[in-house]
Amino acid sequence: MDAAHSSVAMLVSNYVFPNDLHVHWSMMIVLYPYITGLVDGAFIIAALYYLFDVKSLRPVARFSLLFALAFLAIATLPLLLHLGRPERNFNMLLTPSPSSAMAGFGYIYAVSMGVVVFIVLFVYREDLVELRATSKGWLQLLYRALTFDSIDVSEDARKLDKKIIRFLVGIGIPVAVILHGYVGFIFGGVKANPTWSTPLMPVIFLFSACVSGISAIILAYIVIRKAKGRSIDHNCIKTCINTLTLFFILAFTFEMLEVFSHSYLKSGYHHMVEGLLNGPLASSFWLWQVKICSVIPLFVLGVMGIFKIKPFLYNFTAAVVSAILLLQVLIMRWNVVIGGQLMSKSARGYTEFHPEWFDKEGILAVIIVMAIPFIILFVLSKIFPFWTADSETNVK
Amino acid sequence: MKILNPSPEMDRRSFVKKVLNGTIAGSLFLAWPMGGTSLETPEEIPGIKGKEYDILNQEFAFIVDVTRCIGCGSCCVADKREYNVPDGNYRTWVERYVKGFSDKIYVDSPHGGLDGYQHARTDIEEEIRDTFFVPKLCNMCKEAPCVQVCPVGATFISPDGFVLVDEKRCVGCAYCIQACPYSVRFLNPVTKIAEKCTWCYHRVRKGLLPACVEVCPTGARKFGSMKDETSEVYKILKGPGVLTVLKKEMGTFPALYYKGARREVI
Numbered sequence: 151m152d153a154a155h156s157s158v159a160m161l162v163s164n165y166v167f168p169n170d171l172h173v174h175w176s177m178m179i180v181l182y183p184y185i186t187g188l189v190d191g192a193f194i195i196a197a198l199y200y201l202f203d204v205k206s207l208r209p210v211a212r213f214s215l216l217f218a219l220a221f222l223a224i225a226t227l228p229l230l231l232h233l234g235r236p237e238r239n240f241n242m243l244l245t246p247s248p249s250s251a252m253a254g255f256g257y258i259y260a261v262s263m264g265v266v267v268f269i270v271l272f273v274y275r276e277d278l279v280e281l282r283a284t285s286k287g288w289l290q291l292l293y294r295a296l297t298f299d300s301i302d303v304s305e306d307a308r309k310l311d312k313k314i315i316r317f318l319v320g321i322g323i324p325v326a327v328i329l330h331g332y333v334g335f336i337f338g339g340v341k342a343n344p345t346w347s348t349p350l351m352p353v354i355f356l357f358s359a360c361v362s363g364i365s366a367i368i369l370a371y372i373v374i375r376k377a378k379g380r381s382i383d384h385n386c387i388k389t390c391i392n393t394l395t396l397f398f399i400l401a402f403t404f405e406m407l408e409v410f411s412h413s414y415l416k417s418g419y420h421h422m423v424e425g426l427l428n429g430p431l432a433s434s435f436w437l438w439q440v441k442i443c444s445v446i447p448l449f450v451l452g453v454m455g456i457f458k459i460k461p462f463l464y465n466f467t468a469a470v471v472s473a474i475l476l477l478q479v480l481i482m483r484w485n486v487v488i489g490g491q492l493m494s495k496s497a498r499g500y501t502e503f504h505p506e507w508f509d510k511e512g513i514l515a516v517i518i519v520m521a522i523p524f525i526i527l528f529v530l531s532k533i534f535p536f537w538t539a540d541s542e543t544n545v546k
Numbered sequence: 547m548k549i550l551n552p553s554p555e556m557d558r559r560s561f562v563k564k565v566l567n568g569t570i571a572g573s574l575f576l577a578w579p580m581g582g583t584s585l586e587t588p589e590e591i592p593g594i595k596g597k598e599y600d601i602l603n604q605e606f607a608f609i610v611d612v613t614r615c616i617g618c619g620s621c622c623v624a625d626k627r628e629y630n631v632p633d634g635n636y637r638t639w640v641e642r643y644v645k646g647f648s649d650k651i652y653v654d655s656p657h658g659g660l661d662g663y664q665h666a667r668t669d670i671e672e673e674i675r676d677t678f679f680v681p682k683l684c685n686m687c688k689e690a691p692c693v694q695v696c697p698v699g700a701t702f703i704s705p706d707g708f709v710l711v712d713e714k715r716c717v718g719c720a721y722c723i724q725a726c727p728y729s730v731r732f733l734n735p736v737t738k739i740a741e742k743c744t745w746c747y748h749r750v751r752k753g754l755l756p757a758c759v760e761v762c763p764t765g766a767r768k769f770g771s772m773k774d775e776t777s778e779v780y781k782i783l784k785g786p787g788v789l790t791v792l793k794k795e796m797g798t799f800p801a802l803y804y805k806g807a808r809r810e811v812i
Contacts, residue, residue, distance in 0.1 A: 163653045165641075165654060167729035168639050169635065169729045172732070174723050175724065232719070233718050234733055234737075234740075235718045235739060241700075242697050242717065245699055249693070249694045252695065252697035341691065342726060491724075495726075496729070497812050498812070
């Protein structure tokens with residue numbers, strides 16, 4: 151870039167290209183990777199139990215699957231709200247352009263959904279067979295379909311179920327990785343935007359997805375169990391926190407590596423990226439994402455890992471740290487998606503973004519979209535019990 | 547003076563006759579084909595009008611001569627009228643560059659230059675060394691990022707080299723807007739689909755120049771066929787003069803060239 155000879159001269163007029171004044175990808179595109187991230191992280195917890203036999207995760211294994219399913223069910227909703235012509239959304243499936251990364255979404259999403267649904271059905275097959283026996287009419291028909299019209303719950307059948315579940319989870323892991331890695335690539339593949347255009351983007355998105363999903367499971371598990379007056383499996387929380395710590399160290403390291411790379415390499419438009427992080431994003435990036443929501447949890451997670459803490463205090467801290475990390479990932483998505491667009495391609499200025507309340511991509515719509523999966527989760531809990539009877543016996 | 551008063555009946559008859567004759571004659575003059583060409587379009591790009599358009603054997607180029615632009619905004623007005631572009635969105639715009647003696651660059655483009663630059667900037671305190679105008683429009687990249695990222699193939703490159711949007715296919719995801727390094731795209735707030743400059747493809751197919759080129763009073767915007775060795779763009783592009791493209795490092799290979807663009811132009 152010839153014109154980047156003097157960063158001071160570049161920014162003097164704060165000139166924004168006329169078409170860059172409007173932020174085209176707003177809050178719904180912040181929510182979309184956030185939701186798929188929650189799905190991925192929750193699925194990781196289920197996979198650790200069902201595929202890698204991490205026994206201590208048994209209390210949250212089923213819940214994680216249902217949590218992933220509830221959020222996956224609405225993952226397309228923010229996209230539909232964002233599209234200018236949502237009625238044409240099937241064009242993505244019917245006439246996908248093979249050169250576009252985004253064209254793969256429909257297929258990746260469909261496979262993810264299929265895999266999670268089948269895993270849930272096989273995990274809950276015994277319960278569904280029982281429900282089928284006690285139901286009548288169309289409900290019975292529904293349960294017949296959900297149990298693949300099999301009432302065989304013999305030892306052999308259950309062994310086969312377990313094998314199928316392991317197989318499906320085995321497929322599910324790369325699918326989940328692709329689903330969220332792909333979301334990162336959607337941004338990482340935009341060479342016109344220097345804050346997005348980095349091969350680190352899919353990696354950052356993937357690890358932060360695991361962070362948000364695991365945090366959500368920890369927080370939801372503790373809150374629901376407390377609300378229902380049931381005990382909390384300390385061992386399970388400990389395993390979750392250890393896993394969360396690992397993924398958060400990776401996520402935070404890569405997030406910082408990206409910033410460090412920009413400032414060290416001083417590649418094209420680096421002055422704009424630095425100006426963005428130290429200007430319009432100074433508060434949301436450095437203060438909120440890095441200092442409050444990353445450094446503090448990192449310190450707390452370190453303390454939780456090194457020192458022996460009483461279960462009650464440990465669980466309480468786990469819930470608090472999970473809540474902060476959920477916020478961290480949401481702010482990170484905001485800083486990437488909206489923050490990245492504040493920088494005009496004129497390389498001479500920054501635009502502003504002010505969220506609206508009643509827009510179809512506004513704050514109210516965000517609240518509604520985020521509330522729907524919890525309603526779905528509540529409905530699912532009526533059919534698929536979150537907690538197994540024997541997981542109760544594990545409770546100390 | 548005494549006024550002669552002829553028979554009122556005679557006068558009325560002759561008047562009606564005259565009016566009728568005049569009306570009929572006038573109507574015939576307007577309706578009868580007189581061999582004139584007033585209703586036909588002129589031939590602004592030689593070799594297209596009246597012939598079958600060989601889409602596979604065409605190549606066009608657009609040259610912006612920065613040294614000629616006076617910032618009148620006529621091109622922006624013509625474009626807005628040609629496409630009924632909603633306010634606040636721009637298929638083309640003109641930027642004003644001001645360079646001070648400290649080498650600081652001041653750029654602005656109020657309303658995309660639609661009103662013309664009638665007044666000098668008053669907010670610059672230092673002495674001004676140079677000032678110039680830079681028209682912006684679609685770069686018609688040969689390796690267009692917008693085409694690559696469009697998930698439904700609504701944005702495509704036509705065989706004659708134009709990057710176009712199929713308005714019946716576009717889903718309005720705005721990925722192309724993110725991908726365009728030149729920010730020439732926007733989501734039309736009325737149709738909710740992606741829109742951008744087409745170099746007036748509908749006019750070119752009729753042998754007409756793009757609207758902005760036609761109205762440019764100084765010849766700062768030049769358009770023509772590279773298959774026509776007599777065209778101005780052919781002569782400039784094949785000649786010894788120095789031409790540049792915007793954001794060359796993006797690897798988009800634009801078909802829009804700039805003549806006399808300073809290195810500060812992005």
